[in-house]
Amino acid sequence: MIDSAPSLKRTLSFWQVTLYGIGTILGAGIYVLIGEVAAVAGSWTPASFIIAAVLAALTGLSFAELSSRFPVSAGEAVYVEQAFNIKGLSIAIALAVVLTGIVSSATLVNGFAGYFREFVSAPDVVVITLVCITLGIVAIWGIAESVNVAVAITLAELLGLIAVVIVALPAATNNEIVTAAPQALQHPAFYFGVLSGAGIAFYAFIGFEDMVNVAEEVKNVRHVMPKAIILTLVVTTILYFIVATVVVRSMPLTELINTEAPLAKVFSNATGSSTGISIIALFAVINGALIQVLMAARVLYGAGKKGWLPNSLAKVNHTTQTPIMATVLVTVLVLIFALWLPLGTLARLTSLIILVIFTIVNIALLRIKMRSEKTQQDLNIYRVPLWIPIAGATSSGIFAMINGLALM
Numbered sequence: 001m002i003d004s005a006p007s008l009k010r011t012l013s014f015w016q017v018t019l020y021g022i023g024t025i026l027g028a029g030i031y032v033l034i035g036e037v038a039a040v041a042g043s044w045t046p047a048s049f050i051i052a053a054v055l056a057a058l059t060g061l062s063f064a065e066l067s068s069r070f071p072v073s074a075g076e077a078v079y080v081e082q083a084f085n086i087k088g089l090s091i092a093i094a095l096a097v098v099l100t101g102i103v104s105s106a107t108l109v110n111g112f113a114g115y116f117r118e119f120v121s122a123p124d125v126v127v128i129t130l131v132c133i134t135l136g137i138v139a140i141w142g143i144a145e146s147v148n149v150a151v152a153i154t155l156a157e158l159l160g161l162i163a164v165v166i167v168a169l170p171a172a173t174n175n176e177i178v179t180a181a182p183q184a185l186q187h188p189a190f191y192f193g194v195l196s197g198a199g200i201a202f203y204a205f206i207g208f209e210d211m212v213n214v215a216e217e218v219k220n221v222r223h224v225m226p227k228a229i230i231l232t233l234v235v236t237t238i239l240y241f242i243v244a245t246v247v248v249r250s251m252p253l254t255e256l257i258n259t260e261a262p263l264a265k266v267f268s269n270a271t272g273s274s275t276g277i278s279i280i281a282l283f284a285v286i287n288g289a290l291i292q293v294l295m296a297a298r299v300l301y302g303a304g305k306k307g308w309l310p311n312s313l314a315k316v317n318h319t320t321q322t323p324i325m326a327t328v329l330v331t332v333l334v335l336i337f338a339l340w341l342p343l344g345t346l347a348r349l350t351s352l353i354i355l356v357i358f359t360i361v362n363i364a365l366l367r368i369k370m371r372s373e374k375t376q377q378d379l380n381i382y383r384v385p386l387w388i389p390i391a392g393a394t395s396s397g398i399f400a401m402i403n404g405l406a407l408m
Contacts, residue, residue, distance in 0.1 A: 009321040011144040012218045014228055017211060020147050021232035023154030024207035024291045026284065030161070030240065033204050034247050035262040041197025042253060046244040048197030053237040055198070055399070056205035058392035059358045060233045061384045062365045064226035067212040068382040069368070071221040074302025075212035076361055083364035087308065094303040096357055100350045101210070101296030102330060105135070106337035108289040112282065119282075128338045131286065136331030139293045142320050143217045146294055153287035160280035161243055164263050167270035171250040199402060203351055204240065208232055209358070210295040213302070226382035293330050300326035355400035362393035 012020070034045065041048040066079045077094035081087070113127045138146050208229050215221050218228075247266055248256065259265040264281065268274035301323035304313030313326045366389040 009143065010217055010219050010221070012147060012214065014224045016144075016147050016151060017214065017218050017224065018228040018231050019151040019154050020214070020291065021208055021211045021228055022235055023150050023157065023287050024210045025205055025232060025236045026154065026157050026239075030204055030243065030263070033200065034244055035256050035259060037197040037200050037244070038248060038253055039257045040193045040200070042193065043248050044194050045197060045248045046241050048194050049201045049204070049240045049244050050237070051195065051198035052201035052205055053233065053240070055202055055395045056208070057233050058388060058395055059362060060208045060229055062362050062389045062392045063209055063212055064229045065382050065384050066361065066365055067215055067225040067229065068222045071215040071218070071225060072302060073213055073216050073298040074306065075215060076209065076357055077299070077303060077308070078306070079361055079364045081306075083367040091303070091308045093357060093360065094299055094308060096353050097213075098296045098299050098330070100354055101292040101299070102333045102337055103350045105289040105292035105296070105334045108285050108292070109334065109338045112285045112289070116282065125339060129335065131289070132331055132335040132338065135286075135290050135293050135334070136327060138290060139297060139327045139331070140320055140322055140324050142322060143214065143294070146290065147214075150287055150291055153283045156280055157284045157287065158239070160277055160284075161239055164267055164277065165242055165246050168246045168250040168266045171270065172246045199399060201240070202399060205233070205236065206351070206354055207291075209354075210291060213295045213298040216298075222381060289334075293327065293334065296330045297323055297327040300329065352400060352404055355396050358396035359393050359400055362389040362396060365389040366393065
């Protein structure tokens with residue numbers, strides 16, 4: 001019986017889960033994404049990041065309340081089950097979340113192989129296989145140990161971003177403040193550029209939703225998880241805004257747009273070398289992949305525990321207190337995707353799936369809140385105003401439609 005088997009161990013503190021979330025959001029995206037945003041938003045790139053942060057925060061706040069109401073693995077699927085009680089929809093959501101984690105991790109592993117070639121010449125198949133095996137071993141090792149590894153790399157990422165700001169600050173402050181001419185502010189194309197940039201920057205904030213899937217391993221989860229989600233979004237918003245502001249003012253926009261590694265280019269312009277920041281970016285890639293493996297394995301565990309998927313996925317090892325079968329399955333699928341499947345279209349499709357999930361989860365919270373009675377349990381949870389899930393569902397739905405059109 002599953003009930004008599006060992007369960008996941010609650011070992012994660014507020015700061016561990018917060019840094020886990022920051023590492024999930026930062027990933028490797030910020031190291032390459034600024035140039036893409038600048039290509040459409042120009043010198044107003046920081047404004048695009050702020051708009052994206054507001055849009056992400058709407059859904060993030062919905063996740064904060066739902067994680068307090070239902071602090072379990074397979075979070076999104078459980079939220080949908082509680083709102084609609086449609087088993088097929090819940091299973092579909094769980095599988096969609098797992099798919100996004102696997103494809104994201106596979107994409108990052110491929111990215112790691114590309115970065116690794118700059119330092120060591122080795123066949124991609126060897127590098128990808130060894131990386132996937134290492135990810136699987138670390139994920140099986142234990143949640144505290146895995147998160148501690150992720151936290152250590154996250155701290156390195158934070159130091160890397162701070163280093164970029166420090167070395168680029170002299171060049172940024174020597175330039176004149178870049179502002180749009182008054183007539184530009186009145187032109188529709190200006191707003192379209194800023195909003196288009198926000199659409200790209202929005203994906204840099206995706207990752208907070210992964211935090212809820214380690215809920216069964218967090219201490220005092222009903223109070224810790226909402227605070228961790230909110231602090232994670234606040235910290236990443238401030239970081240993105242500062243980095244974006246310094247970067248767009250420290251180098252010509254044409255140079256920023258045409259480089260594949262904008263932060264490395266900024267660092268190189270200021271110091272004459274980009275090796276240090278490239279190594280940090282390398283670890284950022286692997287950190288993002290590890291977190292996605294952990295998340296996907298916990299969703300499979302939660303779905304198995306609910307009886308939606310085979311019970312073997314919900315078995316927890318006595319020694320490591322981790323779901324080994326679920327973790328091994330995720331690791332194998334990541335390896336397969338990374339080695340054989342074309343990931344370009346799949347990566348864009350993953351973003352679309354995430355936005356659809358966000359839309360459904362916001363609607364789920366709206367339904368739950370509208371029918372919820374003010375029980376004592378409800379009074380002890382984190383709550384957001386009713387307009388939050390409405391705004392979250394609307395914004396996520398609009399971005400999902402825009403992304404869907406882009407795939408056609």
